[in-house]
Amino acid sequence: MAGNSDPLTPRAKIAVTAGKAVAAASRAAGRGSGSVIGGRVALKLDPDLLARLAQNLDVVLVSATNGKTTTTRLIAEALRAAGPVVSNALGANMPAGITSALAGSSDARYGVIEVDEKYLAGVARDTDPKCIALLNLSRDQLDRAAETRMLAENWREGLAGSKAVIVANADDPLVVWAASSSPNVIWVAAGQMWKDDAWSCPSCGGVMQRPGDDWFCGECGFRRPTPSWALSGDHVLDPHGSAWPIHLQLPGRANKANAASSAAVAAVFGVPPQVALERMYQVQAVAGRYDVVQFMERDLRLLLAKNPAGWLETFSLIDPPPTPVILSVNARGADGTDTSWLWDVDYTRLTGHPICVIGDRKLDLAVRLEVADQHFQVCENLDQAVQMSPPGRIEVIANYTAFQDLRRRVGN
Template identity: 85%
Template sequence: MAGNQEPLSPRARLAVTAGKAAAAVSRAAGRGSGSVIGGRVALRLDPDLLAQLAHHLDVVLVSATNGKTTTTRLIAEALRANGGVVSNALGANMPAGITSALAGGSDARYGVIEVDEKYLDAVARDVTPKAIALLNLSRDQLDRAAETRMLAERWREGLSGTKAVVIANADDPLVVWAASSAPNVVWVAAGQEWKDDAWSCPACGGVMQRPDDDWFCGECGFRRPTPSWALSGDEVLDPHGSAWPIKLQLPGRANKANATTSAAVAAAFGVAPQVALERMHSVTAVAGRYDVVNYRGREVRLLLAKNPAGWLETFSLIDAPPAPVILSVNARGADGTDTSWLWDVDYSRLAGHPICVIGDRKLDLAVRLEVAGVDFQVCESAAEAVSACPPGRIEAIANYTAFQDLRRVVGN
């Protein structure tokens, strides 16, 4: 059981102080929260700092291509039923950002940490987690991320022999392949709408068979494990067969799946499903995602979609036409500079909606919409796009840096 933090070494204390100072300078200069640069400075001064900061915590790591920020927030809310929580709630999910987050958690009992999928094994070595939640793996940031099969293999190697309980999505073959090397796995039937990255068997390369909600490889026998937790409509089914209502203010099936995984994680720390799910109801938005803001006489709902799987889930949140939609895509460093993924998204699902296109790569997106046969207009700014829409509700969908740009414009 985690306890009070042991005194940090003089070197670690210096590193924390220097990191906080660097973060403060960054904030004063208007360059964001400063968590990343603060963590980098601290780790440069003490490379072992992350392990020291996490030593007194019961740590949960959350990793996936989509949904990890929201799931991290839901788990944190659930575990607060048992004690204080420190978390990288704003999504700075590489070692520097994680270090900054933990530096402020000396009185916490739990550390609930979102981890970029490429850094999962390294962070797990440093913080010795009690639990690891794995949600999904799909293509993302094609110019710099490893191919999904390679990421699954890296996870598989890193999880081999781990002492953590691994809570993993039984419906994603890549996640199952990765998690199967761990000695203690809790399987969750969380669903998988995007299947294009798991059509071949990760074990042998054979073609995956997908009858109904099942999946298996007809060549090597690799198959979906039997889950002990499941999402069933608006309820979570626990290992005892009891059904618990999901109480969320966040929209969509994907967030119900996130809540199901979060309930399974909370149960591993002794928080009952009913208590965990009731506490999750307090979450109305996550780092601005799903917020509805008033701007120029319209209600703009802010939705984040960073890759094909994320766009597919986001489209399911949008009501039938004629609700107007603003689409914004950038290709900066944090987004990945390769926009070829746009051609994997089925934009025909937006047919009938008035569409405005903005962002650094608005012309790339315009070409994709033109080929999809969807009507749209290109705008030079978010303000112009909002003004082009009639009064009422607007759905604004953006990838990572475009989402941050949009939040700054509309004042959230």
């Protein structure tokens, strides 16, 4: 985008400086990265700061229930082929955290920004994005997030008439409904493993028909659009029908889907699929997710799963039985305090794995596993659970704050 080299007013500069000072003080006090509190202070001093910071950037926004942190990272790697990138790589994805991230770089050409689903429309208004990637919508944080159809409606209204190129998953009816109000959409066949939030038509409420990989509403005719990009096994198919191999160190089908969407986004900025996909190989772990760490003479693989769709995808990539599995669930503010979603997860997929259960809500999880007829043991903490497992690999699956607790304990 054209623009003068220094878009910041004196007030904005003071706001950025104050925000950085507060963030540094927060870090020094051992209270995390400080990006959120720093961003809050900066926005208090200059409410228009996010828009000012974004005005010299070509911005990509990434939003979804699952996979947005990873996809943001993959897109950022791909776009570095075309110029310097600033990104909220640590996942602080509300306006304060986004403002902090953008304030940290003055020479970037691209801004690759993960956005919490509830804030997408507002952040899109402020940052005037060139591209918006919409991956999926499913139930999450039942006490905080509006039901998925309301979120889709918010997206649809917020993005209506947007100048941005929308890169959207053609396999998720809620995402298609949200994106369909935009004049310029690139559809990606990225797949949808979890279908339990998309049985009724978001357009009319009718029952969705799902023959094979297709879907349509038998009552109003709302249907799956024809994709121009597609995930096909270990390849991405581009709009010309060429197949490009996916090179990832990240495991699982869900990350291949994230790579397919990321390649479509990169192409909007002129980065060819081959270059984009090769660059994505650099990503080994994302904010600790998928890391393998040595702890008490075992190899722990740390896996984040925050909601039913995420748990389903995670079960598909763990090593086969009898690999031990440790499950950890909390229900603190950042997780959502309602654990009834545990009943939506198919835990019979863990049959044959020795299971240990830890976390604040280990007893809720134990009841759920008992009903699913799984063999498990309730443990007091990670150390006890690891001691009960044989040497070798252990898969550790945790929801959001439980995952942070685990990373602190293993020094990751």
